[in-house]
Amino acid sequence: MAIRLSSRDADFGARFSAFLATKREVSAEVDATVATIVDAVRADGDKALIEFTRRFDRLDLGATGIAVGEAELDAAEAAVDAETRAALAFARDRIESHHRRQKPADERYVDALGIELGHRWTAIEAVGLYVPGGTASYPSSVLMNAVPAKVAGVDRLVMVVPTPDGVLNPLVLVAARLAGVDEIYRVGGAQAVAALAYGTETIRPVDKIVGPGNAYVAAAKRRVFGTVGIDMIAGPSEVLVIADGDNDPDWIAADLLAQAEHDTAAQSILMTDDAAFADAVEAAVARQLTRLPRGAVAAASWRDYGAIILLGDLAEAPPLADRIAAEHLELAVAEPETLFERIRNAGAVFLGRHTPEVIGDYVGGSNHVLPTARSARFSSGLSVLDFVKRTSILRCDAGGLRALGPAAIALAKAEGLDAHGRSVGIRLNL
Amino acid sequence: MAIRLSSRDADFGARFSAFLATKREVSAEVDATVATIVDAVRADGDKALIEFTRRFDRLDLGATGIAVGEAELDAAEAAVDAETRAALAFARDRIESHHRRQKPADERYVDALGIELGHRWTAIEAVGLYVPGGTASYPSSVLMNAVPAKVAGVDRLVMVVPTPDGVLNPLVLVAARLAGVDEIYRVGGAQAVAALAYGTETIRPVDKIVGPGNAYVAAAKRRVFGTVGIDMIAGPSEVLVIADGDNDPDWIAADLLAQAEHDTAAQSILMTDDAAFADAVEAAVARQLTRLPRGAVAAASWRDYGAIILLGDLAEAPPLADRIAAEHLELAVAEPETLFERIRNAGAVFLGRHTPEVIGDYVGGSNHVLPTARSARFSSGLSVLDFVKRTSILRCDAGGLRALGPAAIALAKAEGLDAHGRSVGIRLNL
Numbered sequence: 001m002a003i004r005l006s007s008r009d010a011d012f013g014a015r016f017s018a019f020l021a022t023k024r025e026v027s028a029e030v031d032a033t034v035a036t037i038v039d040a041v042r043a044d045g046d047k048a049l050i051e052f053t054r055r056f057d058r059l060d061l062g063a064t065g066i067a068v069g070e071a072e073l074d075a076a077e078a079a080v081d082a083e084t085r086a087a088l089a090f091a092r093d094r095i096e097s098h099h100r101r102q103k104p105a106d107e108r109y110v111d112a113l114g115i116e117l118g119h120r121w122t123a124i125e126a127v128g129l130y131v132p133g134g135t136a137s138y139p140s141s142v143l144m145n146a147v148p149a150k151v152a153g154v155d156r157l158v159m160v161v162p163t164p165d166g167v168l169n170p171l172v173l174v175a176a177r178l179a180g181v182d183e184i185y186r187v188g189g190a191q192a193v194a195a196l197a198y199g200t201e202t203i204r205p206v207d208k209i210v211g212p213g214n215a216y217v218a219a220a221k222r223r224v225f226g227t228v229g230i231d232m233i234a235g236p237s238e239v240l241v242i243a244d245g246d247n248d249p250d251w252i253a254a255d256l257l258a259q260a261e262h263d264t265a266a267q268s269i270l271m272t273d274d275a276a277f278a279d280a281v282e283a284a285v286a287r288q289l290t291r292l293p294r295g296a297v298a299a300a301s302w303r304d305y306g307a308i309i310l311l312g313d314l315a316e317a318p319p320l321a322d323r324i325a326a327e328h329l330e331l332a333v334a335e336p337e338t339l340f341e342r343i344r345n346a347g348a349v350f351l352g353r354h355t356p357e358v359i360g361d362y363v364g365g366s367n368h369v370l371p372t373a374r375s376a377r378f379s380s381g382l383s384v385l386d387f388v389k390r391t392s393i394l395r396c397d398a399g400g401l402r403a404l405g406p407a408a409i410a411l412a413k414a415e416g417l418d419a420h421g422r423s424v425g426i427r428l429n430l
Numbered sequence: 431m432a433i434r435l436s437s438r439d440a441d442f443g444a445r446f447s448a449f450l451a452t453k454r455e456v457s458a459e460v461d462a463t464v465a466t467i468v469d470a471v472r473a474d475g476d477k478a479l480i481e482f483t484r485r486f487d488r489l490d491l492g493a494t495g496i497a498v499g500e501a502e503l504d505a506a507e508a509a510v511d512a513e514t515r516a517a518l519a520f521a522r523d524r525i526e527s528h529h530r531r532q533k534p535a536d537e538r539y540v541d542a543l544g545i546e547l548g549h550r551w552t553a554i555e556a557v558g559l560y561v562p563g564g565t566a567s568y569p570s571s572v573l574m575n576a577v578p579a580k581v582a583g584v585d586r587l588v589m590v591v592p593t594p595d596g597v598l599n600p601l602v603l604v605a606a607r608l609a610g611v612d613e614i615y616r617v618g619g620a621q622a623v624a625a626l627a628y629g630t631e632t633i634r635p636v637d638k639i640v641g642p643g644n645a646y647v648a649a650a651k652r653r654v655f656g657t658v659g660i661d662m663i664a665g666p667s668e669v670l671v672i673a674d675g676d677n678d679p680d681w682i683a684a685d686l687l688a689q690a691e692h693d694t695a696a697q698s699i700l701m702t703d704d705a706a707f708a709d710a711v712e713a714a715v716a717r718q719l720t721r722l723p724r725g726a727v728a729a730a731s732w733r734d735y736g737a738i739i740l741l742g743d744l745a746e747a748p749p750l751a752d753r754i755a756a757e758h759l760e761l762a763v764a765e766p767e768t769l770f771e772r773i774r775n776a777g778a779v780f781l782g783r784h785t786p787e788v789i790g791d792y793v794g795g796s797n798h799v800l801p802t803a804r805s806a807r808f809s810s811g812l813s814v815l816d817f818v819k820r821t822s823i824l825r826c827d828a829g830g831l832r833a834l835g836p837a838a839i840a841l842a843k844a845e846g847l848d849a850h851g852r853s854v855g856i857r858l859n860l
Contacts, residue, residue: 086840090837091841107531111528111795171845226803233656261847292849298849347822349821349824354830357853358842358851359831359838361838362838362842363841364547365547365824366822379819381820381822383820390810391776392778392796393781394779394789394796395781396789401784404794407516408788408793410516411514411570414601417688417691417724418691419687419722421788422684423687424786
């Protein structure tokens with residue numbers, strides 16, 4: 001049974017704060033292990049990569065090769081049925097056309113003092129994409145990470161994916177090819193992150209590493225940060241559904257369970273102003289749970305982290321939603337735009353009764369890599385912006401320098417940086 | 431004497447790689463200390479803050495109060511001379527008008543299938559700004575961090591600044607007021623970072639922390655990352671000057687020394703195709719060094735990390751410049767735009783002979799917080815974008831959901847996520 005809160009309870013404030021503070025992830029103490037692995041790969045390159053892969057994935061890279069070849073990609077294509085491949089291509093096309101609109105524009109202008117300012121965006125040259133192996137190996141995530149990188153203009157997009165016992169999901173390979181991934185290596189874990197960051201004989205280093213992974217991968221990414229860029233560290237997924245009583249309880253229950261089936265640490269929250277509707281959704285969740293293949297996972301998530309928050313009025317929802325800062329926010333109400341205008345923090349919003357969050361997971365076109373664990377307060381979902389960087393531009397002529405120079409010299413003097421002042425003054429004979 | 435490399439040397443490739451690999455920062459082992467401090471502030475709030483400030487800054491916050499009040503700001507105004515204040519206001523105005531152009535636009539559109547997509551930008555609600563104390567307490571840095579935050583629309587901009595022995599730079603307070611900082615607290619170090627992240631009785635928590643600091647501050651920021659957002663970790667500053675032989679050697683020497691005077695770990699690099707000019711610059715550096723108040727610092731930086739790279743032709747410069755990925759790139763050549771087009775990695779570029787980098791430090795209008803230590807390969811300077819976050823938007827009506835639904839269901843099935851498929855299917859009677 002999910003937790004129940006009501007804004008009419010006297011202790012609602014305290015209970016809501018306690019609910020927000022609930023930790024959904026146990027951060028394993030893996031830093032020491034990861035340090036050893038990263039250092040070994042940095043020092044010994046392929047040799048260390050082969051050894052760790054033998055140990056952790058029970059795979060002999062000496063026999064298979066580290067790189068995944070074209071023949072394997074062809075075999076993967078042949079193994080995937082036409083309907084699934086078509087759905088992947090459909091998703092790819094929608095993600096691509098949406099993300100094309102995100103390409104930022106360069107700017108140059110001359111201001112009133114004759115100073116030219118601006119900025120220029122360029123793609124990051126080489127990016128590594130970590131793809132988890134095993135059950136969390138999702139082709140949709142390959143598309144969501146790889147397509148924006150290629151839209152941005154990344155020259156070299158390098159995918160790593162562990163293949164425990166040599167098993168590789170053909171859908172992941174098909175998605176990689178569809179997305180334009182340039183190189184694929186069958187390595188995973190902290191050793192793959194180290195290989196991407198520092199390079200080995202086989203894998204040339206990249207400039208940035210993106211993609212989700214387990215605690216070892218996350219710790220390795222934090223460790224190599226600085227040498228390369230990294231994306232945000234993804235936590236367990238979550239949805240907040242704000243729904244009035246006019247929804248079909250079965251629809252909303254299905255949305256809550258779609259989130260819950262991801263992971264026992266996933267979180268589904270319903271906020272409503274209708275107590276009878278809340279009861280109906282809870283009953284529908286219980287009913288639907290019995291028919292789900294991943295029912296055990298979803299049941300644990302709903303039991304441990306699920307919540308139903310009953311409000312006196314949906315007008316109370318925005319400040320609470322802002323504190324939750326959900327990764328996914330469904331507004332299943334008659335006037336979702338009005339409600340959305342009053343909510344500030346959410347990774348992605350799904351407006352109205354016919355936009356289940358799952359559409360955004362696959363084929364909406366927007367990105368499904370979104371800020372978790374309340375980080376939508378300060379960060380954004382993955383986009384083309386994550387694969388480009390900006391150079392700021394300044395240009396003065398002699399007249400412009402004369403206009404700006406005295407103030408620069410005054411500030412340099414105030415900060416005690418005489419050489420700064422001289423660098424300007426020498427050009428102005430000051 | 432700075433290192434000399436020539437692209438005509440047989441071992442140039444190896445020597446250039448070794449030069450790139452030179453570490454300019456010793457990362458102190460402060461993690462354990464920082465963990466203790468952060469945990470204590472998280473547990474004991476103001477009490478811990480007062481205790482650490484007594485210990486590290488020799489200041490009794492019980493007597494002074496934690497917050498800096500209006501009367502102190504007024505006193506600081508009175509203590510600053512009119513010329514410096516005017517220069518700060520001039521810089522503030524230029525930074526503000528440039529950064530106003532960076533405000534990203536919202537977008538909404540309906541695609542060919544009738545799906546509405548888009549995104550909305552909102553400001554981060556509360557931001558903490560760390561300002562170092564002592565000699566590195568620069569009013570220009572206060573402006574560069576605070577103005578973009580206020581332009582972005584941050585509601586609550588909270589500055590922390592240590593005041594060792596109670597000493598506070600009045601210029602920093604004047605800059606804070608000019609920039610619109612909302613609250614100022616006289617605390618610093620890891621304890622101030624912890625207070626911003628977790629809150630205390632006096633300091634309400636923020637959503638993101640920006641601003642430079644020493645090794646303790648950097649370690650504390652890494653530690654609280656996730657609970658709050660953080661900006662990049664700033665390393666020692668650097669400049670790459672690409673200059674032809676038609677420059678005045680004294681001008682270029684002054685630019686190299688402006689960088690070198692920051693810090694003994696700063697780095698100044700000259701790249702030129704004119705050996706006689708290189709010699710003349712080196713002689714000018716030696717000459718100017720003797721007249722600099724911060725000559726000892728600049729001399730150590732130039733000796734330990736400075737470099738002159740002689741090229742057969744300036745056309746060789748772009749790939750080398752891309753590997754250096756300098757924080758600051760000066761193009762002191764006749765046709766700087768042509769050269770700039772061929773260079774990809776730089777935090778900021780300064781075009782032509784009349785744009786010394788120092789103009790960008792103070793009054794150019796662009797931001798002086800820029801990626802160091804080769805991170806311009808994957809990251810950008812500070813901008814309004816660092817103080818906003820994006821919510822992606824999706825809206826389907828019943829017809830749109832019918833158009834997208836089957837592909838979403840196919841992908842959910844392929845990924846083994848049945849509840850995902852049901853969340854769509856239940857709305858389509860599938």
